[in-house]
Amino acid sequence: MSKFTADVTAAETALRDLFPATPLQLNEHLSARYGTEIWLKREDLTPVRSYKLRGAFNAMRKAMAAGSTPHFVCASAGNHAQGVAFACRHFGARGTIFMPVTTPKQKIDKTRIFGGDSVEIVLTGDYFDQTLAASQQFSAEHGAAFLSPFDSADVIEGQATVAHELMAQLPAAPDLVVLPVGGGGLSAGMTSYLAEKSPDTRYAFAEPQGGASLKSALRAGMQITLDRVDSFVDGAAVARIGDLPFARLRGFAPEQVVTPPEDRLCMTILEMLNVEGIVLEPAGALSIDALRDLHEAGALQGRRVVCVCSGGNFDFERLPEVKERAQRYAGLKKYFILRLPQRPGALRDFLTTLGPEDDIARFEYLKKSARNFGSVLIGIETTEPDNLTALMARLDAAGFTYQDITRDELLAQFLI
Structure with a gap:
């Protein structure tokens, strides 16, 4: 062995x-x-x-067995922080956990619950790299043991x-x-x-x-x-x-x-x-x-x-x-920017193109792109991918002007 x-x-x-x-x-x-x-x-x-608890526990166990000061520092926005917090409470060791300011409150609260009085949570940095740098500087200044989430032989062993x-x-x-x-x-x-x-x-x-x-x-x-x-x-x-x-x-x-x-x-x-x-x-x-x-x-x-x-x-x-991302990947939901004529009956004309299993999940006027036309953001959900293919064919046949933005990352980011 x-x-x-x-x-x-x-x-x-x-x-x-x-x-x-x-x-x-x-x-x-x-x-x-x-x-x-x-x-x-x-x-x-x-x-x-x-599984992050395993590596954190093993690194702490070995550090303390070697006579290291029981003060541990890490930087994490999630699972590693919670593992370190839990292990600190188990060993009765002091932990300082750095998390980005943007970390969801739920993750901060769970880390605090796992660590109890054994840990202090420091929120700093908008991005993880800033948080990591602050934690490493703190560790060096206070003589604490820095716990890497993965780049450590003891963590790998755990x-x-x-x-x-x-x-x-x-x-x-x-x-x-x-x-x-x-x-x-x-x-x-x-x-x-x-x-x-x-x-x-x-x-x-x-x-x-x-x-x-x-x-x-x-x-x-x-x-x-x-x-x-x-x-x-x-x-x-x-x-x-x-x-x-x-x-x-x-x-x-x-x-x-x-x-x-x-x-x-x-x-x-x-x-x-x-x-x-x-x-x-x-x-x-x-x-x-x-x-x-x-x-x-x-x-x-x-x-x-x-x-x-x-x-x-x-x-x-x-x-x-x-759910939204899963539907879009499966082809069960699409988003379009539709150029809709500003006249009575135009919306009714569009609605007639919808199939029996097509459902409007989003309908929002964006702005008038011309005196007689308006841009509409519209989301359609359905039960089979072929339904949306058939819908686009009907829109083409009816002469509607539209743009499929479902997989357009930039437009989706701002509009969806």
Whole structure:
């Protein structure tokens, strides 16, 4: 047994002081859809509803065993902050948690609840980079231990306990493990552990299309920083894969990384909520959504597949946005700017083009584009994608002038 594997085993044993092993569940719904065994490792069921507690706990445990001062600092707007707060309270250690000023109140409140009197929350910076810089400066000035969310050997070791658990829970070794990727700590830890314990296991990595830092780095053969990151998948939207994680992951091929589009992830979040009663945050749904692409590539058939559901800290205030994005991706909702004549009966003429399953979800006059015409923002929901194709054909035949802005990011940002 290697030192890394032995250390992971020790970390997993110590974790039992906090919570039992998270469930590994055979999911009948997904197994039937893809014609193979699909198991879900439910990291959304830890006390802080994500795997981040594992790494934070292990890093603190080792720092305190080495005689480090029990004052820890981190920067996070989400799961890492909550994991650090929970572990600080467990150890009776002091924690200072820096969060961006723009962090939703729900996340701030949950972090405060988990940490209690053990933690102080400092809100600073409009952007995470500003928050991170402030936390690192504070850590240096006060001689506190800075806890990275992923770029730490002890954190990676803690996250690897997920692999230790699933090997004890499965009836046989997994053929394929699908891992969500943000900074890379979870993937680095689990692949390193399984390389020794289950050498025949293969891997697929899932990171958001708008934050594919691992895939970009593997293609380039070196770490790169993305110019732009879509922050929707806030638990995995990372512009640059961590240094230590990349050192462990650089041997994988870019073709092993699946990049689900953010809007499609919304379909998976809703499906798991409505069909299975499982609440997943966007990052937590990554591995399940990636099954769509892996199935099309023929990578699932006849395999025992484990998907790691990394987190369930979903703010239900986001549910309308998630539903909206899912409908648009599925082709069940479109937005148009319609040029409507300013005359009696014009609106009635438009309404006659609607099909029996077409519903007006938004109707808003924008401005008059000419003396005799007005611009209308209109949203149409329906039950089948073909209905909207047929609607546009009827609009063309009736001579209406319109523009489909459903996938126009700039216009959608300001108008929808």
